[in-house]
Amino acid sequence: MRGDGGIEERFADYVRERGDHHLRVAVLLTGDWHAAEDLVQASLVKLYRAWPRLDTDADPDAYLRRIMVNTHRSWWRARWRREAPAAVLPESASGDDMADRQALGALVRQALARLPRQQRAVLALRYAEDLSEAEVAELLGCSPGTVKTHAHRGLRALRELLGGEFDQLAVNETRAPQRDSG
Amino acid sequence: MNDTEEAVRHLFAAATEDIPPGVDLLRGVRARSRKRVVRVRALVAAGTAGIVAATAAITLSAVSAPSALAQVMQAAARTGATSYRLSATERIVKIGGLRSQPWATASGVFDPAHRVGEETDDQGAQVRYVGAYMYVFVTDDLRAASHIMKGTPIPDWASWERFPSSLGAGAGASTAGLAMLGRFPALLGQFDPQDLLGLLKSATQVREVGPASGPGWTGTAYAYSAATRLSGGPLQLSVSSSGTVDVDQQGRVRRLDALESFDGTVRKVDITFGDFGLPVSVSAPPASEVWS
Numbered sequence: 001m002r003g004d005g006g007i008e009e010r011f012a013d014y015v016r017e018r019g020d021h022h023l024r025v026a027v028l029l030t031g032d033w034h035a036a037e038d039l040v041q042a043s044l045v046k047l048y049r050a051w052p053r054l055d056t057d058a059d060p061d062a063y064l065r066r067i068m069v070n071t072h073r074s075w076w077r078a079r080w081r082r083e084a085p086a087a088v089l090p091e092s093a094s095g096d097d098m099a100d101r102q103a104l105g106a107l108v109r110q111a112l113a114r115l116p117r118q119q120r121a122v123l124a125l126r127y128a129e130d131l132s133e134a135e136v137a138e139l140l141g142c143s144p145g146t147v148k149t150h151a152h153r154g155l156r157a158l159r160e161l162l163g164g165e166f167d168q169l170a171v172n173e174t175r176a177p178q179r180d181s182g
Numbered sequence: 183m184n185d186t187e188e189a190v191r192h193l194f195a196a197a198t199e200d201i202p203p204g205v206d207l208l209r210g211v212r213a214r215s216r217k218r219v220v221r222v223r224a225l226v227a228a229g230t231a232g233i234v235a236a237t238a239a240i241t242l243s244a245v246s247a248p249s250a251l252a253q254v255m256q257a258a259a260r261t262g263a264t265s266y267r268l269s270a271t272e273r274i275v276k277i278g279g280l281r282s283q284p285w286a287t288a289s290g291v292f293d294p295a296h297r298v299g300e301e302t303d304d305q306g307a308q309v310r311y312v313g314a315y316m317y318v319f320v321t322d323d324l325r326a327a328s329h330i331m332k333g334t335p336i337p338d339w340a341s342w343e344r345f346p347s348s349l350g351a352g353a354g355a356s357t358a359g360l361a362m363l364g365r366f367p368a369l370l371g372q373f374d375p376q377d378l379l380g381l382l383k384s385a386t387q388v389r390e391v392g393p394a395s396g397p398g399w400t401g402t403a404y405a406y407s408a409a410t411r412l413s414g415g416p417l418q419l420s421v422s423s424s425g426t427v428d429v430d431q432q433g434r435v436r437r438l439d440a441l442e443s444f445d446g447t448v449r450k451v452d453i454t455f456g457d458f459g460l461p462v463s464v465s466a467p468p469a470s471e472v473w474s
Contacts, residue, residue, distance in 0.1 A: 105200050
């Protein structure tokens, strides 16, 4: 059990160290940076309330991840957040400069936003959080087989939305400098 | 890990690296814990023509200063109702079937109240707004595109093509722009600044990020995101925009730095507004040169 003294400071340290990581996952869930910020902040408030009760060996990432998934699900059901409709996506891309890379990022987020919520959540948790099918299934309250199906359909839909150059886009990205997304 | 999964990981990395400036999760968490929050849900109205208003969430602090959302929306409305000069750089970064276009530098003058305006760029594009119409100069690219697009090609004798214009005080994202898209969805070299200001009025998320200044003015910079859906006849268009907007002490938009997405196009645009209240005089091209 964490001591009372320094709880807030430990929580603040956690947010500083891991906040951006969860913000990046949240933007894949929501398709929009501002909605992602709202989701993460709302989830962090809930985590903060639970912080004193967390076991000393608990993984706050896992707690926050569950809170975010559940909060996003409830927002989706209530349609409290209107997610921006995505336009038709272009067929080609280049990754040569900052504007192109920003635009590519916007396109990928838009494509994700067009997927059904469950497919989006599975793709974000599998390929941005690197969770196993079993871990994703436990978070979403479904079977690993369902996770596999959502992943397969989501990947196929992304490929279709991003055009026939899906792999070319990724090849370009493998050549671009990579940031540590942790 | 197979190739597809590897590809998705790389694309997700690109999609998540450009965290907007001014995001401070810890400050937001503390603010949420302290402030009394009142959330108002605006109705979304859809019609077969005109503008669809975006759903907005407005957070009011315990201190009754205008919210960032209100500041930006008021600035967009105020700027869109006065005459101004603009200069801009823009680039169509992604476009269906075409590679990224080079940066273009544009300038123009607009008087929405009198429904006149003019804009030119260094790629040879010209647009004139006179009353109910928008006149687009037919460049070689536009003429060539008209021959490969569905519909009637621009005749050789025509130097201008005419479209309906909704340029007017307080006009928002316009069906005129939509009409242009209907003809030339891949060649939007011009933009109607009123469209962009109108899009600001549909902002759903606005956050103050710091001070802003320019020659002869100081003010505040805001980060925003906005989305709306346009309907005009058989055409439907979803438009979204995000970026930063600088508002001066008089509550006018001074700069708009945005990434816009619509109809398979992603456009980067950086516009400065100034010379508010200047007189604007624009004439329509000779009727003998205009095709509609």
